[in-house]
Amino acid sequence: MEIELFVAIPPWLVEVTQAIAVITIFSGLCGALLGYAAVYFKVEGDPIVEQINAILPQTQCGQCGHPGCKPYAQAIANGEAINRCPPGGEAGIKSLANLLELDVIPLNEECGEESLPRVAFIIEEECIGCTKCIQACPVDAIVGTAKQMHTVIVSECTGCDLCVPPCPVDCIEMPFVETNLINWRQQKPIEQSIVLN
Amino acid sequence: MPKNFTSTATNKFHGGIHPPENKLISSSRAISKFDSDKYFRIQINQSSFQNIEQAVEIIVIKGQKVIQGEALTTFQPLDRLNVPVHSPCDGVVSDIELFDCAHNSSFPEMTIVIKAEINVDQNRSVTKIENQWKAKSQSSLINKIRKAGIVGLGGATFPTHIKQSSPLKTDISTPSTLIINAMECEPYITCDDRLLRGYANQIIQGALIVSKIVGCERIVFAIEDNKPEALFAVQESINLLAENKIDLSIIVAPTKYPSGGEKQLIQIVTGHELAKQQLPKDLNILVQNVATLFAVYQAIVLNSNLIGRLVTITGNLVDAPGNYWIPFGTSFSHIISQFNVPEKDLKFIIIGGPLMGQKISNFDISTSKKVNCLIFNKRVTNVEIKECIRCGECEAVCPIKLLPQQLYWFSKSEQWKPMEQLDLKACIECGACDYVCPSHIPLVDYFRFAKSEIKHLSSKEKTSELAKQRFDNRESRLTRIKLERKARQKKNALDRKQASENKSVDPDGKKTAILEALNRVKNKQNNTNKINTGITGEE
Amino acid sequence: MKNSPLINSEISTETRSTNQLMILVCAGLIPGAITQFYFFGWGILINLILCSSFAISAEALVLKIRSRSILATLKDNSALLTGLLLGLAIPPLLPWWMSFIGVYFAIIFAKHLYGGLGYNPFNPAMIGYVLLLISFPLAMTNWLPTQELLILKPNLIQSIELTFLGVTNELNNIALIRTMADGFTMATPLDHIRTSLSQGFMLSEILEPSEQNSSFSINSLSWIWVNVAYLVGGIYLLFLKIIRWHIPVSIIASMIIVSTILSIIDDQIYLSASDHLFYGASMIGVFFIATDPVSASTTQKGRLIFGALIGFTLIMIRTFGSYPDAFAFAVILLNIASPTIDHYFRPKVYGTKTTVKQIPEKQTPVKQIPIKQIQENKSDDDFKGLNNE
Numbered sequence A: 001m002e003i004e005l006f007v008a009i010p011p012w013l014v015e016v017t018q019a020i021a022v023i024t025i026f027s028g029l030c031g032a033l034l035g036y037a038a039v040y041f042k043v044e045g046d047p048i049v050e051q052i053n054a055i056l057p058q059t060q061c062g063q064c065g066h067p068g069c070k071p072y073a074q075a076i077a078n079g080e081a082i083n084r085c086p087p088g089g090e091a092g093i094k095s096l097a098n099l100l101e102l103d104v105i106p107l108n109e110e111c112g113e114e115s116l117p118r119v120a121f122i123i124e125e126e127c128i129g130c131t132k133c134i135q136a137c138p139v140d141a142i143v144g145t146a147k148q149m150h151t152v153i154v155s156e157c158t159g160c161d162l163c164v165p166p167c168p169v170d171c172i173e174m175p176f177v178e179t180n181l182i183n184w185r186q187q188k189p190i191e192q193s194i195v196l197n
Numbered sequence B: 001m002p003k004n005f006t007s008t009a010t011n012k013f014h015g016g017i018h019p020p021e022n023k024l025i026s027s028s029r030a031i032s033k034f035d036s037d038k039y040f041r042i043q044i045n046q047s048s049f050q051n052i053e054q055a056v057e058i059i060v061i062k063g064q065k066v067i068q069g070e071a072l073t074t075f076q077p078l079d080r081l082n083v084p085v086h087s088p089c090d091g092v093v094s095d096i097e098l099f100d101c102a103h104n105s106s107f108p109e110m111t112i113v114i115k116a117e118i119n120v121d122q123n124r125s126v127t128k129i130e131n132q133w134k135a136k137s138q139s140s141l142i143n144k145i146r147k148a149g150i151v152g153l154g155g156a157t158f159p160t161h162i163k164q165s166s167p168l169k170t171d172i173s174t175p176s177t178l179i180i181n182a183m184e185c186e187p188y189i190t191c192d193d194r195l196l197r198g199y200a201n202q203i204i205q206g207a208l209i210v211s212k213i214v215g216c217e218r219i220v221f222a223i224e225d226n227k228p229e230a231l232f233a234v235q236e237s238i239n240l241l242a243e244n245k246i247d248l249s250i251i252v253a254p255t256k257y258p259s260g261g262e263k264q265l266i267q268i269v270t271g272h273e274l275a276k277q278q279l280p281k282d283l284n285i286l287v288q289n290v291a292t293l294f295a296v297y298q299a300i301v302l303n304s305n306l307i308g309r310l311v312t313i314t315g316n317l318v319d320a321p322g323n324y325w326i327p328f329g330t331s332f333s334h335i336i337s338q339f340n341v342p343e344k345d346l347k348f349i350i351i352g353g354p355l356m357g358q359k360i361s362n363f364d365i366s367t368s369k370k371v372n373c374l375i376f377n378k379r380v381t382n383v384e385i386k387e388c389i390r391c392g393e394c395e396a397v398c399p400i401k402l403l404p405q406q407l408y409w410f411s412k413s414e415q416w417k418p419m420e421q422l423d424l425k426a427c428i429e430c431g432a433c434d435y436v437c438p439s440h441i442p443l444v445d446y447f448r449f450a451k452s453e454i455k456h457l458s459s460k461e462k463t464s465e466l467a468k469q470r471f472d473n474r475e476s477r478l479t480r481i482k483l484e485r486k487a488r489q490k491k492n493a494l495d496r497k498q499a500s501e502n503k504s505v506d507p508d509g510k511k512t513a514i515l516e517a518l519n520r521v522k523n524k525q526n527n528t529n530k531i532n533t534g535i536t537g538e539e
Numbered sequence C: 001m002k003n004s005p006l007i008n009s010e011i012s013t014e015t016r017s018t019n020q021l022m023i024l025v026c027a028g029l030i031p032g033a034i035t036q037f038y039f040f041g042w043g044i045l046i047n048l049i050l051c052s053s054f055a056i057s058a059e060a061l062v063l064k065i066r067s068r069s070i071l072a073t074l075k076d077n078s079a080l081l082t083g084l085l086l087g088l089a090i091p092p093l094l095p096w097w098m099s100f101i102g103v104y105f106a107i108i109f110a111k112h113l114y115g116g117l118g119y120n121p122f123n124p125a126m127i128g129y130v131l132l133l134i135s136f137p138l139a140m141t142n143w144l145p146t147q148e149l150l151i152l153k154p155n156l157i158q159s160i161e162l163t164f165l166g167v168t169n170e171l172n173n174i175a176l177i178r179t180m181a182d183g184f185t186m187a188t189p190l191d192h193i194r195t196s197l198s199q200g201f202m203l204s205e206i207l208e209p210s211e212q213n214s215s216f217s218i219n220s221l222s223w224i225w226v227n228v229a230y231l232v233g234g235i236y237l238l239f240l241k242i243i244r245w246h247i248p249v250s251i252i253a254s255m256i257i258v259s260t261i262l263s264i265i266d267d268q269i270y271l272s273a274s275d276h277l278f279y280g281a282s283m284i285g286v287f288f289i290a291t292d293p294v295s296a297s298t299t300q301k302g303r304l305i306f307g308a309l310i311g312f313t314l315i316m317i318r319t320f321g322s323y324p325d326a327f328a329f330a331v332i333l334l335n336i337a338s339p340t341i342d343h344y345f346r347p348k349v350y351g352t353k354t355t356v357k358q359i360p361e362k363q364t365p366v367k368q369i370p371i372k373q374i375q376e377n378k379s380d381d382d383f384k385g386l387n388n389e
């Protein structure tokens, strides 16, 4: 009875079934292995937003169109272009592209230009103590209280420029950070072999 | 004193080179007289912490009369690094100005110009304190050394008082050792050699002083075998020493550059390598250069401040190469005229040795504590820089066992991460790799460049991390304030409502008054809590 | 300009420059080249001249295209060396256009497409050789037997004609010369041994001097002399410290070890170490090709591994592969591996040694500084890195 039934099945079907069974079992095993590996070797990484945020320069200037670097990091994670941060400049774009496996693109000029680092300076004689700049500063780098002279904590100022517009008496300047003996950097040696004919 | 206290070194370091010594040019002439200039330009910061902002206070004013050895600057007692500088002559402060001071960046530094005059009272009596030092406390000796302005005179100008301020422990099984560095491994330089030949007794005295300060069990005098006269002088003076408690021995090492580097010297003498985080003192070792020890002797025994040093003047353009006592602040142009160096052949001066030294083409710069040798050479034809052929010679000679060739590739392509993995930081910039490179690649320049970039990046990272924290704090503070304000408004509205309801039930207002009082107290408590959290939140 | 004063002080001229290194290596080839010339005739000389002039012209051409300074770069002599090596590796009387293709490919593709001297991952000469070997297997295995065995020895003019035209009036073509050699058809000894082995002969039969194979022993003797000459040149390089000992020594050692093991297994099938060392391109390969610094491993330990693997691969291909001599393949294969080798065989940087040597006097180990203490010393971190004084 059974044999008859067996014979009734065409041989090609048996082969195909066998093949399918083998492949299914094999792929099932592989899948299980991969799944296990994924759990076992799980790398506890920073969430992607944190990683992006770590690359952004934290100037918090808002030139990217976001109120600070973290929101922009969030936006990049959601698919926004990576070329909107002028303070980060080319190097920043490069490392973002590296992290997110994207192409390197030039800086979006609408956002601004990469410039040398600056630091805010309050002309203290002119300051009227209106506290407007304190409210604007994203990193609390200005100290002072109402009707008192204000001043910038140079080491904490990111040079974001945000305190300049609110000042009613225009007493905040943004000079470039001076190179001195401490932040001076060594020149790259010239490759002489590149000298053209 | 045991008879055979001299032994040959049994340990050696990896690699090393044998450049032509060129020492005979200057070592064959005894120390001779040098006619000083009228003007001296003293750089106010002459220790190796040039690029760390330190409060060096100038205590003279323009026009003030100063006497030889008078301190021109002072230091804050709290700040551990600075050492003062002193006037090299009797005279008048004629200027205090920024001037080029041979820093690699060519940024000017603050200098004090002194015009020599002989009209100041000459009858100063020098109070020799001779053997009194034995009775003095260690801290007072260290203070004296610091006040005398002593820094490492082997070229690194590291403040000596800091090195000596940590006493060597004797409980650890390594014997605490003072190593006297008389290797002088760089070509051309002979000032230590000549100093030893003339002043071996004083140097040994200086070593005894230092050994008292740091409390060490033994003193090892390390010298290369290319200075037999100096070695003899030291042996003589050790023989002269009266019975001594301390174990004083001499180690003669084969001539090999850079055996005078601190790490290499320790390796030669003890066979130990300093682990990455270690300083010599962790192995109970203090290394001092002979010129430094001589300065210590001068300061402690002769009571005189450091105002000059023995400088090797050498090179094929000098008419009388040799070693001279040159006061700090003497301008190079004065030296050029003193030694009849033909100006038209001289394109630059080399300060220090050809391997670790520095090239200077501004001749108005003056000598300072780091200048132990000046080389006036005719410019040789420029060698061409070729591509690296990966010959591996550089690796073979690197005393730190780095891979200069791979570091070079990474530095060229500005990849800093792999460079850090290859231990760029451990490079002592000895220039041995530079010397052997057949393609004449300026390897050390590349390493310096990479080091400075890496430093820059890490400082940038630090500031951005700080900014991030401050931004986050501010954000959270703002949202908290907003939430609180909202909550307060809600509550006030509720209170008002309740009050109006209560009024109807509580006609004489007693209940309301009690409630209000309670609320006030509660609010107050809440507020103080808020203020507290506010402060902690911001920090 | 170099910041460090080294380059401008006299002492920098004391060390050998790259240019000098390359020309000295070329000089080291002289004994081998003369011996080859003596045994194999004018063809060798023509090859050398052709290949080196092709190499120099190719280099000049590429430099022109890359708009680099031609004269300054040609002075480094690396192109000359490539040309000479290839000229010595290819069989005499090879048609000129084959040498042309080999050399131009070597210089343009194997060297300059990667960025020129110092950037090429492979030894250019060997790439050129392998290209020729794969493209023109017949011509490339057409080594003439030694002069002694030739009935008709081509003179200079005839050699030139053969190289450029393939025929001469008197001698017809090169194949004819080969067949007219006294009963001897196969090319190099290794080739001959290989063919005979595949025909079922025992090694003892092949190598034994007898009536039948007298021509073989004459021919193989000439190859032994050539190898000895290269050995002499190589020792001269070692003596002048132009090359370091690591690669040659490790190749030779591993060749000896591997072939000895094989011949212990069966000395009738597997050649002995001395045969391996003195037949074929062994010595020129060991001293002149594998030691090319650009494409070899650079660390000292790495070089030992690199050489050992070359020796191993060489014997393996010679014994089990389909080419009688395989120096080019072995070198190229290991060139591919050398970055990896370098990565894994870095020297231990100063201060990473975990065990501290003991001081002889007291024989007590240094106490490890406890972590707490290191942290306490943190404030002094600024002072490390000071090396002098």
Ligand code: SF4
Pocket (backbone or CB within 6 Å): A056, A057, A058, A059, A060, A061, A062, A063, A064, A065, A066, A067, A068, A069, A070, A072, A084, A085, A086, A087, A088
């Ligand atoms: S543009 Fe300004 S706010 Fe935006 S990511 Fe860059 S630094 Fe941050």
Ligand code: SF4
Pocket (backbone or CB within 6 Å): A119, A120, A136, A137, A138, A139, A140, A141, A142, A152, A156, A157, A158, A159, A160, A161, A162, A163, A164
């Ligand atoms: S002080 Fe001005 S420039 Fe500096 S961080 Fe604050 S807002 Fe920006």
Ligand code: SF4
Pocket (backbone or CB within 6 Å): B394, B397, B398, B399, B400, B401, B402, B403, B404, B426, B427, B428, B429, B430, B431, B432, B433, B434, B443, B444
């Ligand atoms: S300069 Fe640095 S890399 Fe070069 S040999 Fe000296 S320690 Fe090694």
Ligand code: SF4
Pocket (backbone or CB within 6 Å): B387, B388, B389, B390, B391, B392, B393, B394, B395, B404, B405, B408, B433, B436, B437, B438, B439, B440, B441, B443
């Ligand atoms: S010595 Fe010069 S050419 Fe040789 S590997 Fe080092 S860097 Fe390259």
